[in-house]
Amino acid sequence: xxxxxxxxxxxxxxxxxxxxxxxxxxxxxxxxxxxxxxxxxxxxxxxxxxxxxxxxxxxxxxxxxxxxxxxxxxxxxxxxxxxxxxxxxxxxxxxxxxxxxxxxxxxxxxxxxxxxxxxxxxxxxxxxxxxxxxxxxxxxxxxxxxxxxxxxxxxxxxxxxxxxxxxxxxxxxxxxxxxxxxxxxxxxxxxxxxxxxxxxxxxxxxxxxxxxxxxxxxxxxxxxxxxxxxxxxxxxxxxxxxxxxxxxxxxxxxxxxxxxxxxxxxxxxxxxxxxxxxxxxxxxxxxxxxxxxxxxxxxxxxxxxxxxxxxxxxxxxxxxxxxxxxxxxxxxxxxxxxxxxxxxxxxxxxxxxxxxxxxxxxxxxxxxxxxxxxxxxxxxxxxxxxxxxxxxxxxxxxxxxxxxxxxxxxxxxxxxxxxxxxxxxxxxxxxxxxxxxxxxxxxxxxxxxxxxxxxxxxxxxxxxxxxxxxxxxxxxxxxxxxxxxxxxxxxxxxxxxxxxxxxxxxxxxxxxxxxxxxxxxxxxxxxxxxxxxxxxxxxxxxxxxxxxxxxxxxxxxxxxxxxxxxxxxxxxxxxxxxxxxxxxxxxxxxxxxxxxxxxxxxxxxxxxxxxxxxxxxxxxxxxxxxxxxxx
Ligand code: GCB
Numbered sequence: 026x027x028x029x030x031x032x033x034x035x036x037x038x039x040x041x042x043x044x045x046x047x048x049x050x051x052x053x054x055x056x057x058x059x060x061x062x063x064x065x066x067x068x069x070x071x072x073x074x075x076x077x078x079x080x081x082x083x084x085x086x087x088x089x090x091x092x093x094x095x096x097x098x099x100x101x102x103x104x105x106x107x108x109x110x111x112x113x114x115x116x117x118x119x120x121x122x123x124x125x126x127x128x129x130x131x132x133x134x135x136x137x138x139x140x141x142x143x144x145x146x147x148x149x150x151x152x153x154x155x156x157x158x159x160x161x162x163x164x165x166x167x168x169x170x171x172x173x174x175x176x177x178x179x180x181x182x183x184x185x186x187x188x189x190x191x192x193x194x195x196x197x198x199x200x201x202x203x204x205x206x207x208x209x210x211x212x213x214x215x216x217x218x219x220x221x222x223x224x225x226x227x228x229x230x231x232x233x234x235x236x237x238x239x240x241x242x243x244x245x246x247x248x249x250x251x252x253x254x255x256x257x258x259x260x261x262x263x264x265x266x267x268x269x270x271x272x273x274x275x276x277x278x279x280x281x282x283x284x285x286x287x288x289x290x291x292x293x294x295x296x297x298x299x300x301x302x303x304x305x306x307x308x309x310x311x312x313x314x315x316x317x318x319x320x321x322x323x324x325x326x327x328x329x330x331x332x333x334x335x336x337x338x339x340x341x342x343x344x345x346x347x348x349x350x351x352x353x354x355x356x357x358x359x360x361x362x363x364x365x366x367x368x369x370x371x372x373x374x375x376x377x378x379x380x381x382x383x384x385x386x387x388x389x390x391x392x393x394x395x396x397x398x399x400x401x402x403x404x405x406x407x408x409x410x411x412x413x414x415x416x417x418x419x420x421x422x423x424x425x426x427x428x429x430x431x432x433x434x435x436x437x438x439x440x441x442x443x444x445x446x447x448x449x450x451x452x453x454x455x456x457x458x459x460x461x462x463x464x465x466x467x468x469x470x471x472x473x474x475x476x477x478x479x480x481x482x483x484x485x486x487x488x489x490x491x492x493x494x495x496x497x498x499x500x501x502x503x504x505x506x507x508x509x510x511x512x513x514x515x516x517x518x519x520x521x522x523x524x525x526x527x528x529x530x531x532x533x534x535x536x537x538x539x540x541x542x543x544x545x546x547x548x549x550x551x552x553x554x555x556x557x558x559x560x561x562x563x564x565x566x567x568x569x570x571x572x573x574x575x576x577x578x579x580x581x582x583x584x585x586x587x588x589x590x591x592x593x594x595x596x597x598x599x600x601x602x603x604x605x606x607x608x609x610x611x612x613x614x615x616x617x618x619x620x621x622x623x624x625x626x627x628x629x630x631x632x633x634x635x636x637x638x639x640x641x642x643x644x645x646x647x648x649x650x651x652x653x654x655x656x
Contacts (some may be wrong), residue, residue: 112382154241283300378551503538
């Protein structure tokens with residue numbers, strides 16, 4: 026495949042990582058989309074559920090709960106999918122449960138899927154936290170290690186064995202974190218019977234969000250023909266007015282296949298065609314993909330239709346997969362972040378997948394509300410702190426021009442025992458899965474490998490190979506990344522209550538980092554807790570006024586440094602979110618500028634005023650966004 030010269034000197038490791046991921050993982054992970062050759066059946070809704078509360082949490086395996094309907098091996102309760110199970114019932118032991126939980130439901134599989142041997146039937150779980158094992162009709166079909174990424178199993182041959190049987194899907198999920206999981210954790214047993222009841226144990230974690238668990242994203246069945254498009258990789262560029270989409274398609278299920286590739290603009294007109302497993306699509310008078318508030322026509326997406334025809338054993342198969350493609354470039358200099366060769370300033374937020382009742386469960390109303398709030402705020406970007414978010418969220422970012430720093434779940438890596446080979450291998454595997462899943466999103470401009478790992482540890486190899494941005498005092502890793510992301514909480518965790526330290530300490534922070542590494546810097550976290558409705562003048566900690574004052578003080582310094590090498594500011598956090606119960610947390614972390622119910626605190630208005638001002642200064646606003654109050 027012909028690649029442009031700049032491809033080889035790209036400092037943004039996302040592209041580098043793309044091709045590595047394709048080599049390491051032997052199958053693709055394309056988002057399931059309907060087409061003339063593919064059908065999708067969602068299995069969301071009510072599932073049967075039981076937590077294995079036996080002392081060793083192993084009864085489900087000892088009694089082989091997967092072999093017969095779950096309701097026949099003991100009591101079951103209703104559990105919605107997708108959702109975390111923790112906040113669904115009134116049972117405190119389920120809220121804080123650690124160990125295996127069991128989900129089950131029966132599915133009616135369309136008879137034509139079963140009758141047609143040329144149809145692959147794939148079971149896909151969008152994500153389940155943390156370790157999952159899946160059975161179909163009592164037969165194990167797959168297992169997956171990791172809480173935030175999808176996994177699949179082909180189940181066609183299994184459901185064809187006895188077409189009269191209903192298809193019973195059992196998924197066991199375990200939320201136990203170990204020193205080698207991402208994020209890590211460990212179980213501590215308390216054996217002192219003068220203080221603790223029999224069998225008492227806790228799960229220690231070193232990250233600041235509740236370890237919600239369960240099946241968090243959609244469970245689906247989808248079909249493809251026996252010969253099918255397995256993966257697509259697109260890397261884009263442009264020269265003058267011509268857009269370039271370099272593509273690579275991998276095929277499974279046939280030794281040879283004919284491929285035709287068509288790029289269509291929004292109105293469906295074809296703008297470029299190609300054939301073969303790799304090539305380049307050239308688009309004359311290209312509409313580039315621009316971030317929200319940077320251009321009057323942001324987030325332009327083409328549709329790339331890949332059409333496969335293959336003959337195998339005398340049968341002919343046709344498969345069609347359509348991928349949205351945004352044509353844009355990303356480059357980093359020592360002082361700037363460039364999108365389409367124009368300086369881009371990140372004015373955005375850090376988020377969490379978090380809401381009441383659902384926990385980390387996927388929820389369309391919440392997602393659409395959050396995008397409306399982002400646009401109201403004038404935010405042009407967010408970081409997927411501290412794990413990969415649902416693919417549908419990234420699709421929304423592509424559609425709306427919200428730029429993404431895509432973070433892996435490497436958060437809370439604090440224990441020296443988490444710096445061994447087992448952790449490294451898992452971290453690399455998670456990065457590969459992440460890049461494989463998200464490589465084609467125009468909105469994803471950066472990979473974040475870890476958040477605040479223990480700074481005093483010697484650097485491990487994975488920083489060298491995969492990192493693009495790291496957070497906090499990572500002096501050791503900074504030489505190997507393209508952008509330095511710094512989290513700091515002056516006047517909160519340091520010198521609490523002393524707003525007057527912010528200008529001096531923040532200026533020193535930037536000058537030290539830039540002085541040492543000459544790399545662009547993003548303030549990737551800053552903020553203060555504010556209990557909504559708590560007021561105080563003069564501003565005292567935890568009041569809405571104090572949160573506002575912290576922000577304003579940071580902003581003054583950003584305004585000086587953004588003229589030099591500071592390329593962005595991401596508030597911590599978009600909304601209040603649940604954490605473990607701790608003496609420093611009042612039913613969760615309150616650093617949101619919105620409450621957990623998505624109502625604005627006073628700080629949201631400060632930020633809104635600022636972000637729209639920044640957008641007016643640095644971007645070219647579409648006419649309909651000139652009046653932000655119309656949202
Ligand atoms: C941080 C962490 C984030 C916490 C935040 C806080 O540095 O990256 O996960 O929630 O501070 O509020 O303490």
